Amino acid sequence: MSIEDLLEVLGNPTRLKILRSLADGPKYLLELARELDLSEPAILKHLIILERYGLISSFKRDSKTGPPRKYYYLKTGFTVDVGFTDGLFDISIRRLEEPVCEEVESIAEELQRVKRIKNCVEAVEKVAALSELIDRELFKLRRKEASLLALKSEIYRYLGELLERFCETYLERKIAEWMILSQSRERLLEEVKTALNISDTEFKLIVEKLRSKIPYIDRFTI
Amino acid sequence: MSIEDLLEVLGNPTRLKILRSLADGPKYLLELARELDLSEPAILKHLIILERYGLISSFKRDSKTGPPRKYYYLKTGFTVDVGFTDGLFDISIRRLEEPVCEEVESIAEELQRVKRIKNCVEAVEKVAALSELIDRELFKLRRKEASLLALKSEIYRYLGELLERFCETYLERKIAEWMILSQSRERLLEEVKTALNISDTEFKLIVEKLRSKIPYIDRFTI
Numbered sequence: 001m002s003i004e005d006l007l008e009v010l011g012n013p014t015r016l017k018i019l020r021s022l023a024d025g026p027k028y029l030l031e032l033a034r035e036l037d038l039s040e041p042a043i044l045k046h047l048i049i050l051e052r053y054g055l056i057s058s059f060k061r062d063s064k065t066g067p068p069r070k071y072y073y074l075k076t077g078f079t080v081d082v083g084f085t086d087g088l089f090d091i092s093i094r095r096l097e098e099p100v101c102e103e104v105e106s107i108a109e110e111l112q113r114v115k116r117i118k119n120c121v122e123a124v125e126k127v128a129a130l131s132e133l134i135d136r137e138l139f140k141l142r143r144k145e146a147s148l149l150a151l152k153s154e155i156y157r158y159l160g161e162l163l164e165r166f167c168e169t170y171l172e173r174k175i176a177e178w179m180i181l182s183q184s185r186e187r188l189l190e191e192v193k194t195a196l197n198i199s200d201t202e203f204k205l206i207v208e209k210l211r212s213k214i215p216y217i218d219r220f221t222i
Numbered sequence: 223m224s225i226e227d228l229l230e231v232l233g234n235p236t237r238l239k240i241l242r243s244l245a246d247g248p249k250y251l252l253e254l255a256r257e258l259d260l261s262e263p264a265i266l267k268h269l270i271i272l273e274r275y276g277l278i279s280s281f282k283r284d285s286k287t288g289p290p291r292k293y294y295y296l297k298t299g300f301t302v303d304v305g306f307t308d309g310l311f312d313i314s315i316r317r318l319e320e321p322v323c324e325e326v327e328s329i330a331e332e333l334q335r336v337k338r339i340k341n342c343v344e345a346v347e348k349v350a351a352l353s354e355l356i357d358r359e360l361f362k363l364r365r366k367e368a369s370l371l372a373l374k375s376e377i378y379r380y381l382g383e384l385l386e387r388f389c390e391t392y393l394e395r396k397i398a399e400w401m402i403l404s405q406s407r408e409r410l411l412e413e414v415k416t417a418l419n420i421s422d423t424e425f426k427l428i429v430e431k432l433r434s435k436i437p438y439i440d441r442f443t444i
Contacts, residue, residue, distance in 0.1 A: 011230045013226055077372065084245055087245060094368045096307050096368050097368040111376060111380075121436060127377055127380065134374050140325075145301055147330075148359055149318055151322060151329055152357075163346075214346055
């Protein structure tokens with residue numbers, strides 16, 4: 001699923017409410033319709049879209065009062081990070097990490113210890129403390145992310161100023177920018193060609209020109 | 223601007239393309255229409271929406287070939303973080319931090335040093351290195367975020383199991399969960415009342431019941 005698709009799915013307020021509600025646990029159609037105060041067909045329409053994108057799935061469970069019920073549940077776990085400002089548009093999508101990365105291993109170990117506590121009341125207290133710790137870490141991390149993106153934006157702007165001395169056209173400047181800042185150089189050519197709507201030949205010509213002016217560009221093989 | 227509004231704005235593929243393009247620098251209507259291969263009215267419709275939400279703004283600049291042109295540009299900078307999985311739905315929105323937080327101060331200082339370099343070619347190299355460093359930091363940070371959210375989700379699930387021993391009804395369990403895990407306790411009552419559609423009296427009754435069973439709940443004044 002692409003980031004664009006995901007943002008489109010999340011961009012619908014009803015779908016967002018359905019996902020939020022299912023994060024609480026599996027639910028059947030009538031339950032969702034009551035909770036969101038919408039008709040069953042209105043909800044079903046969105047459930048089909050969410051299922052098609054692989055965000056939710058369903059299972060049948062017997063009901064005491066009637067025929068088996070179809071329950072929907074959240075299927076995948078992931079994070080989406082969007083950052084944008086003057087000079088920067090940054091979107092990333094990640095699956096929730098399992099197993100966890102080394103930096104949070106101590107928290108993961110503590111959670112396993114808590115799970116072995118026999119006294120339920122004590123376990124509830126420890127779980128609350130652990131949840132608070134995670135929220136504090138997330139808060140710090142997102143502050144740091146916002147700061148890094150602010151700096152990245154400043155770098156883009158400054159590089160733009162620098163490149164004005166080397167580049168004569170908009171195309172030249174864009175290609176130079178991409179070569180200097182792009183992370184995945186393999187995808188570079190395709191991206192540039194699509195975004196700027198230029199041919200392979202034109203691209204190579206500009207790169208040659210840039211090479212003669214900016215030694216840094218020289219190190220990339222196209 | 224609420225997170226729901228923002229996701230709705232970003233959920234439209236054309237608006238996303240416009241924002242991405244404006245992150246590159248100010249542009250006028252015809253330029254955007256050509257770049258995105260859409261009619262001017264089609265683009266304008268979205269520009270009006272983006273401007274209404276305060277994401278973009280405009281200024282007039284003289285043109286050499288005709289009347290002054292209206293340029294649109296990105297106005298605000300922010301990050302959006304979405305994380306969801308079974309048991310967890312987490313969305314946060316932050317303004318890009320200015321001034322930067324302590325943890326990235328050394329990178330900010332390095333950027334100021336780079337800006338004082340007189341030799342343009344050397345400055346380009348340093349800027350590229352700094353940009354790479356920031357991208358590495360962002361990558362690590364988002365891995366950590368995904369791990370923390372995976373743990374948070376595990377905590378939610380485990381707390382759900384624990385609470386089944388104390389709680390008889392869905393309402394009881396939801397309120398207990400919120401009291402134990404909610405970050406902003408002041409907003410708690412309003413949130414619960416809206417989300418579960420219950421009265422103040424009913425809420426207080428359930429809290430009293432929970433207090434007698436889970437000492438942890440006892441510490442909150444409602």
